[in-house]
Amino acid sequence: MSEKISPAVIRRLPKYYRYLEELESKKIDKISSSQMSIEMGLNASQIRRDLNCFGGFGQQGYGYSVEKLKKEIARILGLDQRYNVIVIGAGRIGQALMGYKNFMLEGFNVVDIFDNDPAKVGTEVLGREVMDVARLSSYLEEKNIDIAIICTPKEYAQQSADLLVSFGIKAIWNFAPTDVAVRRGVAVENVHLSDSLYVLSYKLKEKIKGTGI
Amino acid sequence: MSEKISPAVIRRLPKYYRYLEELESKKIDKISSSQMSIEMGLNASQIRRDLNCFGGFGQQGYGYSVEKLKKEIARILGLDQRYNVIVIGAGRIGQALMGYKNFMLEGFNVVDIFDNDPAKVGTEVLGREVMDVARLSSYLEEKNIDIAIICTPKEYAQQSADLLVSFGIKAIWNFAPTDVAVRRGVAVENVHLSDSLYVLSYKLKEKIKGTGI
DNA sequence: TAGATTGTTAATCGATTAACAATC
């Protein structure tokens, strides 16, 4: 597995990817670390170091091929694969994520949505019938699901995760405002929207303070 | 303003806050850094150091008062204030955020939602009429809005931000999949949902690789 | 007082940046 890649580098990869998509849409086919540095607001050394973690994608005296680099980063992130995704919790956030087109473009295919509320089960969300979480076990046995998105209230988040993991789910994207714990071997990303809002609130306060008011 | 607080510390504050809320709901009224360390998965030294950035909230030989500590962190994050919030973009994400009850509990009051699509303007979203972005200028002159949430497609994100800033908005919470740039003096938090999904995809790949398959 | 736990300094670790040799 060669060298362990640092989490800091991994978190920057999507940003590189977005930037490269933009270059591609502008028909730019080569780019240097110093130009990226200016446009992305990162240090050029850092960019070269980051990209070099995965192999020498660049060429001295020339720079990086946009197409090649984008393809490599996609491969590293696993965006060259297709994923079947389910949503747990048919509230507004769950429904919104189910319909988020941008994910589909990159191979994340949201196939079904579940809830435990009898009032919601059976109703239609974006052309899909909301399924009962009670059917999750048999559902997951049949279908090949890669990722589950947890959009339940926080009280249900951990037990949902436990259930999903016990049925073999290997990746959880958690939107409930609590950290979910899983055994080693299962991937989790906690999103924590309100954390981000609180940080914004802090920053706002600092800005106002800065003006001397 | 004493010492500059590091961004890493700020990002942990919401997590402390969530944890303290939980303790409070369990009627626990004191806590030590070592207990927090076990339950939060952070290093005890780090916790004491973090909390000490803002003043000596603890008491030697005793620990921290849950109530006092929670109140202090709320104050630091600015959660003791009330904020008026508007949403730009009445798509599914915008609507979901508008209805997200958890924010309201902490003083973030989403008052109106805007869109530039004539088909959406005038329709009702959660009991609120979608307003035309063209009316933003006069609207912001009248009302006292603190935070704008950008939920537009990425093509509109930067121009929305520019507009909002020119009308005096001081804090932007951006959900469009692109970084928005603003002048110094304006606070921005970029959320980037797909970045987080890509990182999950990477982690999943690593986990699968780890099993030797 | 003795025990516990904070606040804080010193040591370590990891991440970023600068510098430059390698090479296209």
Next chain:
DNA sequence: TAGATTGTTAATCGATTAACAATC
């Protein structure tokens, strides 16, 4: 070849952790 730019090592910076004196 000369110029440009990467890949990579060395230097710096910042964040985490360990250790312990202060003190409740």
